[in-house]
Amino acid sequence: MALSGVHKDRGELRIHESLDELGTDLADYIAELSETSVKERGVFAIALSGGSLIGLMGKLCEAPYNKTVDWAKWYIFWADERAVAKNHADSNYKLAKDGLLSKQVPIVPSHVHSINDSVSAEEAADEYEFVIRQLVKTRTISVSDISDCPKFDLILLGMGPDGHVASLFPNHPVLEANDEWVTYITDSPKPPPERITFTLPVINSASNVAVVVAGEGKAEAVHLAIDDVGTDCPPLPARMVQPTKGKLVWFLDKPAASKLEGSQFSE
C-alpha cells in the first residue's frame, strides 16, 4: 500500500500503488467483515453499487476467497439501482451478476435482493423498502441503536467525478430525503434518469461504509470530499457520507488521491 492512515474526521484512507493492489486489499477487507459479521450475527448483509466498483471486487471470486468466504450467509442488496430491466446493459444487478454473482461462489439465489424491474421507479423504491423492513424485523439486517434505520453490515459505494454516491447527486433534493429508507429520482444527471437509491440516513447507519474511487478524473472530488475545504460551497454528497457510529474507509488509487492534502492524516 502506498499510504494508509486515519483522517481526523473523514475515516480511514487506504491509498494504493495500483488497481491490482487496491483490488486485493478490498477483497481482504470484505472477506474480514464477512467473517466477523457471520461470527457475530450468523449472516452478512452487504449493499453494492454500480460502476467500476464491481470490477474492483473481482478478486473475491478467486482463490482463496472463493473457498474461504461463507457465501451462503451473504444477503445482497443494492445501495442504488437504475430503473431498467434486469437484463439491460445499464442494470447494476446485471453488472454484479455478470461480474460476481454468477462466478463460482455459492451465493443463495433467494438471498439476492434486487429491485422489481417491472414497475415504476417510485413503486420499485417502495417495494424495496418494504422488503428491507421485513428483513430488519427478522434481524437478517440489523437495526440501528439510535434510529429505526437498517444497519447494513457493509455498504459499498463508488463516487462519480461530480462527487455523487449511490444515486445521491449534488444539489439534488434527494439529499434531503430523511423519512424514507429507499427513495427514487427521475432526473438523474447521469443516465439513465430513473433510479432508486438508499437515502443518506440509511447509508450513515451502516456498521461499515467503504467508498472505492480510482482514477485522476476523481481527484478533485476526492479532495472536496475529504479535505477541510470550508463551508462556502454545499458539501458534495460523498462528504455527507458520515457514518454515525459505523466505520468509514476510503479505498483510493494514487491518481484519485493526488489532490489530497496529505498532512491531514496520520499513518
Ligand SMILES: O=C(O)[C@H](O)[C@@H](O)[C@H](O)[C@H](O)COP(=O)(O)O
Ligand atoms: O448507479 C450508478 O451510477 C452507480 O452506483 C454510481 O453511484 C457509481 O458508483 C459512481 O458513478 C461511480 O462509478 P464509476 O466508478 O464507474 O466511475
